Amino acid sequence: MTQDTHETPHDPIEVGGAVWFRSGNETLGGAARIALLSAIQQTGSITGAAKAVGMSYKAAWDAIDAMNNLAGAALVVRATGGRGGGGTTLTPKALKLIDTYRAIEREHRVFLERAGAAIEGFAEDWQLIGRIGMKTSARNQLFGTVRQIKRGAVNDEIELALSGGQLIVAVVTHESTESLGLKEGSEAFALVKASWVILMTDDLNTPTARISARNQLKGTVSKVTLGAVNAEVSLALDDSTTITAIITNESVETLGLEEGRSAVAAFKASSVILGVTD
The missing domain is CATH 1.10.10.10 (Winged helix-like DNA-binding domain superfamily/Winged helix DNA-binding domain)
Incomplete structure (x- = not known):
């Protein structure tokens, strides 16, 4: 391995945290x-x-x-x-x-x-511990980075980039953007209840559907759990991110949902709750 003799100085890595x-x-x-x-x-x-x-x-x-x-x-x-x-x-x-x-x-x-x-690697592990320790009733907890904030007359439109590159759009009030300290580059998490997620599949015999839901995340079915009436269907968006939907058993059959099947998880921007860890 060749050593670069013209190294650029870097700021030291610091550990961050917050008390609440x-x-x-x-x-x-x-x-x-x-x-x-x-x-x-x-x-x-x-x-x-x-x-x-x-x-x-x-x-x-x-x-x-x-x-x-x-x-x-x-x-x-x-x-x-x-x-x-x-x-x-x-x-x-x-x-x-x-x-x-x-x-x-x-x-x-x-x-x-x-x-x-x-402790080696403490800074990164400490942030992860804080995220995985979060408790909420929303089944889907998706972590990302704010990519863009679009100001409106009353509400703001927040784009959150997930680890795999897909985007989640949320609509929140100006006060929420302010109180959460949201800005481009800041980290945040999105909460989406499983019952708010609609699943769609591509069918070569059917024209592609167009819906008003702003968020349409592409993935692969990783798990299907059937219940008495409803089923939980998990969609892997990438190697580390999964989103779950609750739909009827009939819908599972109609859509042909099974492990390995490509699908799209759709939900409205108004259904996304944003939060920060500090």
Whole structure:
């Protein structure tokens, strides 16, 4: 093997991670929400805090409502009128939450630095552990990278590139794009319920069907599990990505679905839920 004597210097590989608080199955707060609380403490207003952290006013209030509900007690209170003209303040519980988060985050950073120095390939494995540990009721959990964001009047159209190169399109609100921190190149996952997926096959004797579903992923049937009425059909999109649909046993027979058969999984862009891991 020939060694290149003109090596280009590379930035060192660093380990990344994030801390978030949970209440049951819901996220109470992560870096973005804690930053919002800190900004409220500093500015004394929702408008000022939202601007400071790069959120819209509505997204900020949505986050506050969610935190108040999940905490079981008010974290943010809004005063109206009075000599000072009102304002927004944090409760003692919120102030303690900020201090606790910062302390845990410091210890978390120390842990990641030590682990990254001691374990080969830790950075990549740590991200994978976070993804496979995610629990959700949606059968299909597809991981990818945001390829493009198209802004609309009310909603945004997000293109997510899967590992095999196929694309998933999701339609979400501006506030969701903002609160999730979605941007080109960022990682995200798409959730699609199996009951929302329609399967199609190519038949040489039948004209190719045209449907309005924006997402049409090509693959090969890898598994068919028949039930009393419905069946679960899994479609391998590539070596690492599978999507599952729930259809009737009659549809399985009509479409001739069996292992090795080529098929297309179709679903609407509005049926895709996007999420991020931190």
